[in-house]
Each structure stands twice: as structure tokens, then as C-alpha cells.
Amino acid sequence: MDGKRFGRHGGQYVPETLMNALGELEQAYDEARMDPAFQAELTALSKDYAGRPSLLYFAANMTKDLGGARIYLKREDLNHTGSHKINNVLGQVLLAKRMGKKRVIAETGAGQHGVATATAAALFGMECSVYMGAEDVERQALNVFRMRLLGSEVHSVTSGTATLKDAVNEAMREWTKRVQDTFYVLGSVMGPAPYPRMVRDFQRIIGEEIKTQLMELEGKLPDAVLACVGGGSNAMGAFHAFIPDKSVRLIGVEAAGDGVDTDRHAATITKGTVGIFHGMKSYFLQDDEGQITPVYSISAGLDYPGIGPEHAWLHDEGRAEYVSATDKEAVDAFCYLSRMEGIIPAIESAHAVAHARKIAPEMPEDSVLVVNLSGRGDKDVYQIARYMGVDVHEG
Amino acid sequence: MKDDRNQYASSGRIAEAFEKRKKQGRKALITFVTAGDPDLAATERIVQAMIAEGADLVELGIPYSDPIAEGPVIQAANERALKHGIRMAHVFALADRVRAVTNTPLVLLLYVNVIVQYGADRFFSDCRTSGLDGVIVPDLPYEERGEIEEDAKRHGIALIRMVSPVSDDRIRMVAKGAEGFLYCVSSLGVTGVRAQFDTDFDAFFKSIDAARDIPTALGFGISDGAQVRAVKRYADGVIVGSAMVRTISEAKNPEEAVARAIAFTRELRSALDD
Numbered sequence: 001m002d003g004k005r006f007g008r009h010g011g012q013y014v015p016e017t018l019m020n021a022l023g024e025l026e027q028a029y030d031e032a033r034m035d036p037a038f039q040a041e042l043t044a045l046s047k048d049y050a051g052r053p054s055l056l057y058f059a060a061n062m063t064k065d066l067g068g069a070r071i072y073l074k075r076e077d078l079n080h081t082g083s084h085k086i087n088n089v090l091g092q093v094l095l096a097k098r099m100g101k102k103r104v105i106a107e108t109g110a111g112q113h114g115v116a117t118a119t120a121a122a123l124f125g126m127e128c129s130v131y132m133g134a135e136d137v138e139r140q141a142l143n144v145f146r147m148r149l150l151g152s153e154v155h156s157v158t159s160g161t162a163t164l165k166d167a168v169n170e171a172m173r174e175w176t177k178r179v180q181d182t183f184y185v186l187g188s189v190m191g192p193a194p195y196p197r198m199v200r201d202f203q204r205i206i207g208e209e210i211k212t213q214l215m216e217l218e219g220k221l222p223d224a225v226l227a228c229v230g231g232g233s234n235a236m237g238a239f240h241a242f243i244p245d246k247s248v249r250l251i252g253v254e255a256a257g258d259g260v261d262t263d264r265h266a267a268t269i270t271k272g273t274v275g276i277f278h279g280m281k282s283y284f285l286q287d288d289e290g291q292i293t294p295v296y297s298i299s300a301g302l303d304y305p306g307i308g309p310e311h312a313w314l315h316d317e318g319r320a321e322y323v324s325a326t327d328k329e330a331v332d333a334f335c336y337l338s339r340m341e342g343i344i345p346a347i348e349s350a351h352a353v354a355h356a357r358k359i360a361p362e363m364p365e366d367s368v369l370v371v372n373l374s375g376r377g378d379k380d381v382y383q384i385a386r387y388m389g390v391d392v393h394e395g
Numbered sequence: 396m397k398d399d400r401n402q403y404a405s406s407g408r409i410a411e412a413f414e415k416r417k418k419q420g421r422k423a424l425i426t427f428v429t430a431g432d433p434d435l436a437a438t439e440r441i442v443q444a445m446i447a448e449g450a451d452l453v454e455l456g457i458p459y460s461d462p463i464a465e466g467p468v469i470q471a472a473n474e475r476a477l478k479h480g481i482r483m484a485h486v487f488a489l490a491d492r493v494r495a496v497t498n499t500p501l502v503l504l505l506y507v508n509v510i511v512q513y514g515a516d517r518f519f520s521d522c523r524t525s526g527l528d529g530v531i532v533p534d535l536p537y538e539e540r541g542e543i544e545e546d547a548k549r550h551g552i553a554l555i556r557m558v559s560p561v562s563d564d565r566i567r568m569v570a571k572g573a574e575g576f577l578y579c580v581s582s583l584g585v586t587g588v589r590a591q592f593d594t595d596f597d598a599f600f601k602s603i604d605a606a607r608d609i610p611t612a613l614g615f616g617i618s619d620g621a622q623v624r625a626v627k628r629y630a631d632g633v634i635v636g637s638a639m640v641r642t643i644s645e646a647k648n649p650e651e652a653v654a655r656a657i658a659f660t661r662e663l664r665s666a667l668d669d
Contacts, residue, residue, distance in 0.1 A: 011539055012536065012538060012539060013507060013535060014536060015463070015464050015536070015559075016536050016557045016558060016565075016569070017580065017583055019537075019538070019562070020562065159467075159470055160460065169461050169463050172463050173463060173466075176584050177583055177585065178583070273512075275508045275512060276534070276542070277508055284508075286508070287512075289482055289509060289512055290506070290508035290510075290512035290513070291477070291509075292460045292461050293460075
């Protein structure tokens, strides 16, 4: 692999105008990666500003209730800005600074990546524009206000399905327009090379910490690591350090929306086919003539018709498993974790919790299951209340 | 008749079109229309009208769900066309009907995923059968051309390459071995009309002309006769897309859309010829 491909997936399928910019980014990243001063600055920021390492918390109540595997929660929700997104953003914004860029742009779905980017831009005194689907602006109004509070512009994207995919389209268009002075802070392990590799490297710390922390707590590797998957950055961050450890099951949980047998879901690997979109070859939900099909999930962060190319490769290789959880299962898990452990998870992360509830009881009592709790649920409380309100009416 | 028209090497039709204008001491006019906007029958009439009014090559835009290289005007045209359920079979049938009455080169503008899902071999075979001459694929840069290049070559369909004002040292690489014509992107950003251009065309075309051995055409943002006059000296042809799509979209009915396409093509042709 040349760093641009993961098996048959990945690549750089972008307009000519972006090709030199991607080349410069790749070169700058590879120099920064090998530069101890860059790594030291990133480590210091991650510790002093973002609050790393995040806790690995033994969920005693959940473990007792489910009666199987010992369950640990990797508390990425406790990071500054409330999710794993800050790990990648600090890396990319430091790189932008190193490249002399004064303006950053980002796409966002649930708003967590947008908030993290707006935060880092504020810290480094950079201009920041965030592109967000109009539908997500509606369902994540609190995060929109947070971004504006941090000094960012938020552009509501009304084209197409007005969700994450369209926000990516618009961010890519904007980057084409101002490629010379703008750094595109892509939020997941997706898009054209070198983004999937670079974002994975910045998120890899999640799995590295899990490994170290669990060695201290249990003296062994986990039996399984669970994470939700939209584009796939928190999952890739949690999985990557364990890829060589073949005994560790890696399980990605996609958003099944109303169910994978309906036309309202976002389960890309479960139901998708190989195609080329957003600069990469990977699995996508599309029709037989390559039109990207509308996707649906209660979770704005998982509401995406594709998946990062390294996940597609892990799937092809059989190294990771990809399953799904419905809206209802995710909302149930959202409420379950809130009451059981006093932790309100992001509705995205609740998809992983939902799958933990399915498999933990079937695992031996001395086994260890780690759930990556990628974000906190404050942003979702209003929407979940509405969802539950509808349930009451229907009942 | 089909066998006859396939005797032309397809990029031969493109070369002939530029050659013809060169002999006249004129520049080629390339116009763009989104297939199925306002409807397929209108598109067919618009294409024929543009050719009758002096377009030397016509680009047919295949409507796509996520056209990342397009500005708002062509995005909206794509959305309207997709609502009509436009599929590749319709476009090939349309090209077939147009080819039956004209020798003017026709190329498709589309996104790579459409070709890949259709199956590249079958796609370019159908292109040849329908008398199409080339494809422009804005999300397929030089480095990724292997995705479809062999299949296109096998069926004699030109894979049109693009260079942009920030291509710099890539221009030489991209121009070498390019087919049909070299698509020179006027400025940064997506398609759409521009009030003015910031690009240093003298420097841009100095690099291009040193590297190219096929005709050049300048596109992206050229919106009226005055702009055509201002930029025509740089390339062998000019491409007008969004401005054409916009004037068509402002029509109240297909009849008026055709009339508008005729009037606008006439304006562009006379700006090239005076």
C-alpha cells in the first residue's frame, strides 16, 4: 500500500484543482508526523487542553445487569468539547498552522466535529466556516449556537438531502474555491487520501490508551471492542491499535434507522455496494446507476451514505465485523445507560451501547468488552424527548 | 447507418471540429446542457438547435445526486432532471437520435461513479454505439484515470483531461497523451457564472501551450458574448455551461427554452466570429 489505498479502497477521486493541495497536505503531514516537536505539541495540547487520557471506566452496574462480559466504557465523552472529534481536530489545526493557513473549514453532521473545529480555530485565532445540512441545523440547534459562540460562521446547506453528505459536498466546493488560503479540516476517516490515514493516526490514541489502561486494570487484552460507525473515525481510533491482535473482536455498529430492510437506514456496509464518492472508493448506499441514495438515522452523526475506506478494507479482510442498531434500540440504550450508570451518551454512541446489550450476556464472565463512548448526549436530550413524546402519542 | 458512423474514429470527430474552425481562422464553441432539463424532448431540440446555430461540440451533462464540481445553477438543473427519472438508457437513446442527423461531436459530462456502476466496458460500448465521442469526468484526476481509461480506449471514446490555474507543474503531465481536447478550467471553484476572472491567463496558457499537442478549450464561468470576446484569444475554443443552463431554466415552457438556447448560442457564435 502506498498510503493512499486500503486494499482496493481509498484513492484520490477529486477535481484537478484539489490535486496539488492534497499533495502539499500529504507532504506536510508526513513531515509533521516524523517531527518530534509537532508530536510533542500535539501531546501537550491533548493532555492540557483536551484532557487526555480519557478514562476507561468499569461499568459495574451494566456488567451485573447484563450478566456476561465485564464491560468497560472508554470515556471519549469526557474530552473537551464532548467527543472524540477534538483528537483529530487538534492534529489538523496544528498542521494548518504549520502550513501557514489562516482559515479552516469543516463539514459537520451532529455538530460535534464543527464544534471541535470552531474551538480549535478560536484557540489558534483562525477564521472558521462550518458547513452543516439544514436538517441537522434544525435537529442540533444547540451545537449551531455553540459554534457561533466560538466565533465560527455556520452555513446551512439546503442542497440534496440537507444532511452530512451535502455538508461534505459544500465543504469540498468551498475548498475548491479557496484552495490556496484554506485548510479543510475533514472530520472522519474518509474523503481523498491522505485524510483517511491522517485522521486515523490522530484518533489512534483511543485504542492505544484502551490497551494500556486495560493492561493495568485487567492485565490482558479485551475480547471485543465496540464502536458506532458513520464515517468511522471513533471506531477506527478504537480499533487500529488492536488490528494485529487477532484475538480481539472489532465490531462496528451502523445506524439501522427504521430497520435495514426498510428504505430508511444508514447501514452502509450491511446494505451498500462498492463505489466512488467523496474522493474515495469504498462502500456506499447507491442505486444501480451510481446515484447516492438518501439515508436516514435518528443520529445526525451516523446519517451518512458511505464509510471510510479502511473500514471497507477491514470488512473485506474479515478483520472487523459490522452490525447495526435501529433508532429504537439506540434510544432504548440512550435511556438505559443514563439510568444504569448515570452517563448520558451521544445518540451516536448509544448505537454501540445497544449492541453491547445484545452480545455481553452471551460472552463468558471473565471476558472483557470495551465500548467506545464517543460522545456525550447533552446535544441529543431535546430530540430524544421529542422522539419519546411521539411514542407516547402513538401508544 | 450505425456501422457507417462508427467508421469515424470518435476523437476524429472532435479533431475535425477544431480543425474546421482553425482553417476558418475562428475559435470553436462548446455548449453544455443538462440532459432532461426541462425534459428529454426539449434537451434533444436544444442540442440540435445549438448545433444549427454554430456550436462545434456539445456537452451533455448527466444529472447526478451529488455534483461536487458544480455551482448552484447546474446543481439545480441536476435536481430537476433527476425528478424526471433520467437514466443512462434515456441519454444514450437521445445521443443516438442526435447522431443520426449530425456529425458534430457529442461528449458526456458525468461523475465517475455513474460509469463504474454501469460497468465501464458496457458504458463505453454503449457510448460508441450511440455515436458519442468523449467523456469529461470532473472527479477523476489524472492519477486515477486507470479506473476507466482502458475501457474508454478500447471503444474509441476520448477521456477529456482537465487542467486548472493551480495545476502548475502538473500541466505537462496531464497534457501529455491527452485526447480530444484539453479542458482548461478558467478559475478556482465550481462551475457558475463569474463577473470577472482573477487568473493570469497569459501565464496559464504559456504553460499549457508549451505542453499540449491537441486543441485547448477554456471553460468555467464564461457567461456572455462580452466575456467570450475577452478570453477567446487564449484557447482554440470556449466552453459555456452554467450561463446556458441558467437561460434555459428561466424559460416558462420547453418552447421558450429552445428559443432561448438559439438566441444565446447565436450571441456566443457572433462573439467568437467578429
